[in-house]
Amino acid sequence: xxxxxxxxxxxxxxxxxxxxxxxxxxxxxxxxxxxxxxxxxxxxxxxxxxxxxxxxxxxxxxxxxxxxxxxxxxxxxxxxxxxxxxxxxxxxxxxxxxxxxxxxxxxxxxxxxxxxxxxxxxxxxxxxxxxxxxxxxxxxxxxxxxxxxxxxxxxxxxxxxxxxxxxxxxxxxxxxxxxxxxxxxxxxxxxxxxxxxxxxxxxxxxxxxxxxxxxxxxxxxxxxxxxxxxxxxxxxxxxxxxxxxxxxxxxxxxxxxxxxxxxxxxxxxxxxxxxxxxxxxxxxxxxxxxxxxxxxxxxxxxxxxxxxxxxxxxxxxxxxxxxxxxxxxxxxxxxxxxxxxxxxxxxxxxxxxxxxxxxxxxxxxxxxxxxxxxxxxxxxxxxxxxxxxxxxxxxxxxxxxxxxxxxxxxxxxxxxxxxxxxxxxxxxxxxxxxxxxxxxxxxxxxxxxxxxxxxxxxxxxxxxxxxxxxxxxxxxxxxxxxxxxxxxxxxxxxxxxxxxxxxxxxxxxxxxxxxxxxxxxxxxxxxxxxxxxxxxxxxxxxxxxxxxxxxxxxx
Amino acid sequence: xxxxxxxxxxxxxxxxxxxxxxxxxxxxxxxxxxxxxxxxxxxxxxxxxxxxxxxxxxxxxxxxxxxxxxxxxxxxxxxxxxxxxxxxxxxxxxxxxxxxxxxxxxxxxxxxxxxxxxxxxxxxxxxxxxxxxxxxxxxxxxxxxxxxxxxxxxxxxxxxxxxxxxxxxxxxxxxxxxxxxxxxxxxxxxxxxxxxxxxxxxxxxxxxxxxxxxxxxxxxxxxxxxxxxxxxxxxxxxxxxxxxxxxxxxxxxxxxxxxxxxxxxxxxxxxx
Amino acid sequence: xxxxxxxxxxxxxxxxxxxxxxxxxxxxxxxxxxxxxxxxxxxxxxxxxxxxxxxxxxxxxxxxxxxxxxxxxxxxxxxxxxxxxxxxxxxxxxxxxxxxx
Numbered sequence: 001x002x003x004x005x006x007x008x009x010x011x012x013x014x015x016x017x018x019x020x021x022x023x024x025x026x027x028x029x030x031x032x033x034x035x036x037x038x039x040x041x042x043x044x045x046x047x048x049x050x051x052x053x054x055x056x057x058x059x060x061x062x063x064x065x066x067x068x069x070x071x072x073x074x075x076x077x078x079x080x081x082x083x084x085x086x087x088x089x090x091x092x093x094x095x096x097x098x099x100x101x102x103x104x105x106x107x108x109x110x111x112x113x114x115x116x117x118x119x120x121x122x123x124x125x126x127x128x129x130x131x132x133x134x135x136x137x138x139x140x141x142x143x144x145x146x147x148x149x150x151x152x153x154x155x156x157x158x159x160x161x162x163x164x165x166x167x168x169x170x171x172x173x174x175x176x177x178x179x180x181x182x183x184x185x186x187x188x189x190x191x192x193x194x195x196x197x198x199x200x201x202x203x204x205x206x207x208x209x210x211x212x213x214x215x216x217x218x219x220x221x222x223x224x225x226x227x228x229x230x231x232x233x234x235x236x237x238x239x240x241x242x243x244x245x246x247x248x249x250x251x252x253x254x255x256x257x258x259x260x261x262x263x264x265x266x267x268x269x270x271x272x273x274x275x276x277x278x279x280x281x282x283x284x285x286x287x288x289x290x291x292x293x294x295x296x297x298x299x300x301x302x303x304x305x306x307x308x309x310x311x312x313x314x315x316x317x318x319x320x321x322x323x324x325x326x327x328x329x330x331x332x333x334x335x336x337x338x339x340x341x342x343x344x345x346x347x348x349x350x351x352x353x354x355x356x357x358x359x360x361x362x363x364x365x366x367x368x369x370x371x372x373x374x375x376x377x378x379x380x381x382x383x384x385x386x387x388x389x390x391x392x393x394x395x396x397x398x399x400x401x402x403x404x405x406x407x408x409x410x411x412x413x414x415x416x417x418x419x420x421x422x423x424x425x426x427x428x429x430x431x432x433x434x435x436x437x438x439x440x441x442x443x444x445x446x447x448x449x450x451x452x453x454x455x456x457x458x459x460x461x462x463x464x465x466x467x468x469x470x471x472x473x474x475x476x477x478x479x480x481x482x483x484x485x486x487x488x489x490x491x492x493x494x495x496x497x498x499x500x501x502x503x504x505x506x507x508x509x510x511x512x513x514x515x516x517x518x519x520x521x522x523x524x525x526x527x528x529x530x531x532x533x534x535x536x537x538x539x540x541x542x543x544x545x546x547x548x549x550x551x552x553x554x555x
Numbered sequence: 556x557x558x559x560x561x562x563x564x565x566x567x568x569x570x571x572x573x574x575x576x577x578x579x580x581x582x583x584x585x586x587x588x589x590x591x592x593x594x595x596x597x598x599x600x601x602x603x604x605x606x607x608x609x610x611x612x613x614x615x616x617x618x619x620x621x622x623x624x625x626x627x628x629x630x631x632x633x634x635x636x637x638x639x640x641x642x643x644x645x646x647x648x649x650x651x652x653x654x655x656x657x658x659x660x661x662x663x664x665x666x667x668x669x670x671x672x673x674x675x676x677x678x679x680x681x682x683x684x685x686x687x688x689x690x691x692x693x694x695x696x697x698x699x700x701x702x703x704x705x706x707x708x709x710x711x712x713x714x715x716x717x718x719x720x721x722x723x724x725x726x727x728x729x730x731x732x733x734x735x736x737x738x739x740x741x742x743x744x745x746x747x748x749x750x751x752x753x754x755x756x757x758x759x760x761x762x763x764x765x766x767x768x769x770x771x772x773x774x775x776x777x778x779x780x781x782x783x784x785x786x787x788x789x790x791x792x793x794x795x796x797x798x799x800x801x802x803x804x805x806x807x808x809x810x811x812x813x814x815x816x817x818x819x820x821x822x823x824x825x826x827x
Numbered sequence: 828x829x830x831x832x833x834x835x836x837x838x839x840x841x842x843x844x845x846x847x848x849x850x851x852x853x854x855x856x857x858x859x860x861x862x863x864x865x866x867x868x869x870x871x872x873x874x875x876x877x878x879x880x881x882x883x884x885x886x887x888x889x890x891x892x893x894x895x896x897x898x899x900x901x902x903x904x905x906x907x908x909x910x911x912x913x914x915x916x917x918x919x920x921x922x923x924x925x926x927x928x
Contacts, residue, residue: 123592127592224602227600230606231606242696242697251753252751254613257609257614260613261606
């Protein structure tokens with residue numbers, strides 16, 4: 001068991017009993033455009049999301065590129081100050097609301113969740129399609145706001161700047177986010193009901209794959225948090241259009257209240273982005289270590305704990321705003337508590353790998369990257385939850401680096417791991433392992449080059465959201481911009497070799513990794529339109545590699 | 556888990572029930588999913604209104620005295636009337652759901668239509684209330700010339716006049732006789748008072764109009780479901796649409812149950 | 828998984844609904860009456876208390892809470908819990924701002 005196989009995928013050939021590629025599957029049963037645009041099939045809706053959010057990711061990435069290029073030199077020479085404000089605002093809004101929040105839940109969740117629980121579809125397929133079109137409509141509205149001239153408030157829309165002084169298209173953008181928020185709520189609702197009501201016989205809660213637990217916790221956060229941001233943006237819109245002073249101190253309003261309401265959603269939203277990754281990494285690490293997850297129950301509960309704790313720590317974004325020092329102390333203490341479930345997860349992944357027979361496939365390489373980056377991101381979070389240190393580091397590049405380590409190093413690495421992991425299931429084809437591993441490596445290196453210097457910049461006192469800076473910061477900024485171009489190559493590579501593999505890749509069998517969950521063991525690759533030949537019946541806990549290995553992997 | 560094993564065996568028999576969607580195994584699973592979905596949606600709704608209640612709570616805490624005085628400008632009689640009407644509509648909705656459970660299709664439709672009727676009545680009362688608020692310039696926002704429409708001094712004057720002639724003549728004050736809200740002679744305190752009253756009325760309008768918006772959505776949905784009820788689409792086997800619209804409507808009622816004392820009764824003890 | 832929702836198949840009696848309606852009316856009168864009294868700082872807790880009882884009646888009887896599954900109750904309690912967290916923790920900031928360190 002202890003042998004570590006460096007040879008990639010010893011079992012990737014299509015075995016004889018599996019001739020799925022010839023048969024009818026969800027991709028080839030109907031080729032018309034309408035059958036895609038009006039599909040109620042969760043798998044096709046997942047792919048619609050995949051295509052749309054990839055476009056949004058490219059746009060958000062391009063804007064990040066513009067920001068980094070501007071910061072290459074100390075003087076503001078590439079972009080005007082105002083354009084720079086609009087660029088980082090658009091980057092933040094697109095990446096958070098239109099890429100990260102729907103990324104794993106809407107793409108992987110949609111595709112995999114019903115497969116993993118042995119269901120024919122999500123509980124409300126029509127609602128699922130509606131979610132997609134709400135997302136689409138919200139994106140169109142947001143892009144309209146950008147085309148009209150953009151928004152310069154930062155993605156946080158802090159009042160009173162956003163409500164009174166900004167001359168940009170705040171209301172249009174708020175409408176876009178309102179609409180996309182409802183997409184998020186309806187997806188969450190759908191998944192909660194699906195997990196509760198659609199599990200196949202024998203699939204008890206503690207037999208659920210950990211990815212399902214994570215998606216479930218995420219969905220609960222989406223249900224509870226998103227309506228608050230919706231109504232907050234609504235109030236912001238009312239304030240701007242009617243010229244009243246809900247958040248304007250000049251008119252008796254309270255700008256801090258906006259921040260409270262905003263972060264009541266937006267802090268839990270961080271967990272909407274990272275939780276699915278945490279679950280996904282458990283799947284990947286267990287599968288490629290051929291070993292059952294260490295501490296299954298506590299991992300499952302830690303997902304729920306993160307979801308709940310996420311709601312009681314929001315004011316740590318507001319330590320420097322003049323909130324009550326007593327409340328700040330309480331929020332600081334509570335913030336530390338989030339580290340406990342996160343730490344439990346990291347140790348569980350390590351313990352899962354310990355003594356396993358690890359294979360270094362592309363998803364696993366991404367998962368390794370995730371582990372390191374998420375840990376750094378999490379630990380630097382502790383610096384920021386400490387009241388005193390936060391006063392020093394608040395609104396500097398330290399914060400920027402910290403949350404990029406979580407969001408990019410954590411959430412996007414996890415997302416990339418997931419896309420590679422389920423790609424054979426989604427398309428029935430294998431991508432090139434060589435290019436896959438190369439892209440994972442380049443992403444990891446590029447990421448660290450980009451964001452590690454920003455920790456130092458922040459520590460030295462460079463504030464975020466400025467388009468000029470003193471000369472002595474230039475070296476580190478050049479590092480960061482150079483790293484960003486490496487990172488961009490890492491992200492662009494999959495956009496070539498993945499589509500190529502879709503047409504020319506080797507055929508995948510139903511379970512190329514010898515995974516144990518229903519999505520691999522009981523469906524073909526790609527799955528048939530109704531997922532399962534007959535409703536599966538689950539008789540054991542997940543990640544039992546002992547029993548399944550022989551049955552599936554032998555060929 | 557024995558119950559679910561049953562569902563696998565029963566799969567073939569239930570498959571042809573006309574109301575069963577293809578991705579469910581049994582009608583019961585479908586019903587449970589629908590009910591859970593509705594409750595989960597209401598959970599979201601609670602937090603949706605919750606954002607407004609949070610803003611209300613904070614400003615109520617900061618400006619409690621002015622909130623009481625501002626609340627005194629709302630009409631308790633109309634508010635109470637609407638409370639009664641809405642609870643009545645909740646009763647008729649409960650009866651509609653009951654009829655759908657017992658298979659009385661026509662009465663299901665009738666009770667649903669009666670519910671809409673009471674709902675419309677509620678909005679009718681609301682219309683006159685808002686119109687009055689508009690007349691005494693308690694509506695937040697701008698007038699056509701782009702100037703502030705809200706005019707606290709004017710509303711105070713209007714209330715004084717109303718008190719004076721015991722509400723018989725509905726004469727409104729002449730704008731020329733009233734000081735602007737930011738007139739220096741009012742002092743800092745007077746100007747702050749109008750700002751705080753403005754926040755109360757802003758929240759009043761946001762909360763009541765969001766509530767009214769939910770009722771409008773409710774009318775459309777109830778109307779559609781009433782139509783299907785008359786068509787005989789629901790049976791004791793399959794009535795979750797009626798049940799779910801019922802849950803929604805009762806939720807709208809609950810929101811009002813909280814809005815009424817929080818908005819209308821704050822300043823009642825100060826004498827009307 | 829499917830559980831106690833069966834019991835909603837047995838509809839509640841008409842008297843129960845009418846009685847609930849009567850109670851709600853009574854409580855409405857009570858809340859208006861209480862509103863006109865000067866209870867000082869207690870007036871809001873009293874008004875909210877009555878509103879909570881009314882809401883509970885609607886949830887338990889009209890919304891069939893009495894026969895709903897435990898899961899439904901988890902949702903109801905979760906909505907109250909998270910609403911309380913939001914209101915309570917926000918208010919905690921405002922209330923303690925004036926405290927002297």
